[in-house]
Amino acid sequence: MAIEKLETYQDERLPLVITKQESRLYMSFIYVAFIALLIGGLMGLLQVLVRSGHFTLPAGIDYYQVLTVHGVILALVLTTFFIIGFQFALMGKTVGISDRQRRLGWLSFWTMTIGTAITATTILLGKASVLYTFYAPLQAHPAFYIGLTLVIVGSWIAAFVNFHQLAVWKKKHPGEKSPLLAFMVCINMAMWLICSIGVAVSVLFHIIPWSLGWIPSINVLLSRTLFWYFGHPLVYFWLLPAYMAWYAIIPKIIGGKIFSDALARLSFVLFLFFSIPVGLHHQLTEPGLDSTWKFIQVVLTLMVVIPSLMTAFSMFATFEITGRKKGYGGLFGWLKHLPWKDVRFVAPFVGMLAFIPGGAGGIINASHQMNSLVHNTIWVTGHFHLTVATTVVLTFFGVAYWLIPHLTGRTLTKSINNLGLVQTYLWAIGMTIMSAAMHIQGLLGGPRRSNFSDYGGTEQAAEWGWYQLAQAIGGSILFIAIILMVYIVAKLAFFAPKGEEEFPIAEEEENAEPTPMWLENWKLWIAITIALILFAYTVPIMDVIQNAPPGSPPFDWPIGNS
Template sequence: MAKSYKNTTKNELYKADTVINRKDAKLVLANFLWVIFALVVGGFAGALQTFVRSGYFELPFNIGYYQILTLHGVILALVLTFFFIVGFQTAVVSRAMGSLTDGERKSGWIGFWLMTIGTLMAAVMIATNQASVLYTFYAPLKAHGIFYVGLTLVIVGTWFATGAQTKRYFRWKKENPGQKTPAIAYFAVINNVMWYVCNIGIATSALTQLIPWSFGLIDTVNVKLTRTLFWYFGHALVYFWLLPAYMVWYSILPKIIGVKGFSDKLARLSFVLFLFFSIPVGIHHQLVEPGIDAFWKGLQVVLTFMVIVPSLITAFSLFASFETFGRKNGATGLFDWFKKLPWNDSRFVLQFVGMLFFVPGGIGGIINASGQMNQVVHNTMWVVGHFHITVGTPVVLTYFAAMMFLLPHLVGGRMTKLTNSLGLWLAYTWALGMGIMSFAMHMAGIKGAPRRSTFSEYGGHEVAQEWISYQLLQAIGGSFLLIAIIIAFFAFFLSLRTPKTDVVEEFPIARFMDDGDAPLKWVENWRLLIIITIFLVVIAYTVPISQIFTENIPGSPGFKAW
């Protein structure tokens, strides 16, 4: 149901507990405009990569392949995601807890402008081919110092923006002592706390190593240290992208289909487990690298597998909601509920398609994190395919599912049949393109096709001939994805231009079946949660980092055979 604006003046709208304050809405919209810009630019760069790899297309104007690879990665993995997360979580706390104060909103705007300035600085360096570093902050590749400073400003900007959200959360707790906090706002703060802790790694690497090195202030960097600090940050970064999607799945999707969420307690437990186990696992990205003792690699593999637990909790909870909906609508057989789901509602379909891709993505993640199997696929196109079906589909499609109702809500309008239809076309076109492309990437990886390569250096080598058909499939999939991006562009701006109405599109937030239960006090004992998180980080990283400087391990600075 949408909230009626009748008998409510524009200046009083913030008093309605289901309508976002107009000033907060402007901040959210400003962030969302960057999302669609990043999707178009980054998506086009990604499609160009698949065309180049097919062997039938060459980039014009002396544009380098690795230049567009860097553009694609930075603008989609950092710009699109960060601006959406900041905007969405701002909308979440404003909707669930009430309007931000002027000071909190000012902090949000400071964050927005820092992120904007930083993005433009990094963009200039990429455009002038002074930052073709494949993956950011990853020595020994070196970009211009302005690139690193720009991306550092982007991250600092997120601190200001998420800090405003976190402050609003604790202000609500102070104003409502003893009450259970709204689950969706709790999820946002868990994501923020995880973000602050994991940023210690990238901040240390950037400020003490990469920025001084890129400006010539120091001659060398400790490559092993920078990589380890990067992955201390880098794996949690993936969950920083994913947890907003989980917020939508837990707290919004049940309301969209007209049922209660399965369990508030299980949902909060899953987010706590993500907080604990998303950070002390980065070394599983370095399983084939020397300089880190095998015991610590093995320990972090075990900790990585712990993340499977909250993922399974999430899958169980979601499908319990789906089955509840089906039974409510007359389903009787074991799987009859599946047919009853609202397949004509783009807000549901976009999320459901993303979830389906997350299943093989999770299986691939288990393979990537397993020592011996990782050696088969490490640094091959398999990893690229895995990344696209774990982040490039669940995250992007769920973000757009949220914007399908958020955009008209923010501008005071309603979803239309046209925008809903465009959302459905986006879901199915994206699924087709990503299905083709990711399948080809996985198969090429199994055949040994290298990651981050045009394959041109392999020439007529007979091994490379096995990759050709998969390269063409990648280009076909990339073409469908480009069409999907065009659809997303029109859906976005048509949602902004929806006619103003007295009845505004709802920002749906679900209740849970166990809402009446007393709150679990320990899950909001933030001191306890942070102590456990830091304890796990210390256990996982203290010895491996110290060994980089002190032990005679192959690949470490002190290894005498090198």
């Protein structure tokens, strides 16, 4: 009985205060994320140096082993751990967390951490140089897939904790609009839960039995299709937490308010609809998939432009309204009010700017004729580094500058802030050089994932040489920025002066249109999402199974062509 009273008391109190017990949970995720940044960044540096043709890896270290570590540690571990830690903090601040939910949060953390350790061990032992996409027929040690499965299972535990947190809050506040950030977190985790089912089915019933030798072969096209059912929404799983910061955190930092709560919620609902049933646009050049369904999924892919433009409109409306309230006139006078010396704003803002060319590149990648030119070239890698490694990562860095000191009871000092500005500009310069070189080399036919030193002495090597050198220069600058960021995180977590750092959550504009309650209709949004997925994927997957080559089982057992 005493425990129940304690949990009720904490649920009501925690939207205002995050306790030390909660902070330890949230910071544990963030610590792992930045350790992953350091390891993955070092692997990235080795890659660009090797590709420059002027550096050779030590004996016993394979280029594709390094490439796999870089992809898995940064694209999967860094992002997932930071996102879940950040989202737990948002939920704890807005709707509260009980003791039981916190214990499940720890279960999520340790499940993911153990899975990460297992996966990393197999890669470092040279048993899983299959890249983070782990395409069949490349085969890794079974422990690689088991470790990744544990990471996903741990993230599912976190998702159900978040859902339960919001459900408890709604039960206590019947008829009330849920906090915006809690709504956004649950949309993102609902998308993650639905999309990761695809890769979980593929790994559990398809790839692990094959890697254990229980079945002689697998349906390669089916495994790739299930991966990309997961792989594209994975991009939005990374991106939506950055949007959370843009919509609800940045306005507070610049001294403004949220332009429209309703618009923010609607954009997240649209991301839920159009992020999952679109994976075939990553498989436009693959035979075995009907072109009609590729076209349909390309159309659904391009629909995501709508919530993206809604977000851009909302953000710049917030900037302009805030500036004009502060007395700045003229067409662009409002730009002057933005806090250009506050790293909490500057880092995410640079990320926003990077999303302009990044989004344009995404449209090219999803368009069949233009995709044919850049498919599987290093153009795609350059695009990936603009969207995820700049837009998303710089926004996460911007969050870290206030979230870490808030959770550790320290302050963001002027000197750390200025060091953060240097780090941000170094990141922007390094990424501009490296990504631009990747885009240009991709247009010249430079292959994705390949060790370009293998082309030494060829005509292609001579043509690509300057671009590979530029990638090495940009990558080296990026690694310096990574070292600086890790130093800043350690400073904020352990050595900065003790004090209280703001947890900046903005309020909505007073004259904004009221948020309609139908936006809280979770059953309708999930039903529409599932209907779109069934429409977009049922026929293609049936075709892949029915027309599989002899000896390719549809899912798990060696029953041949069905």
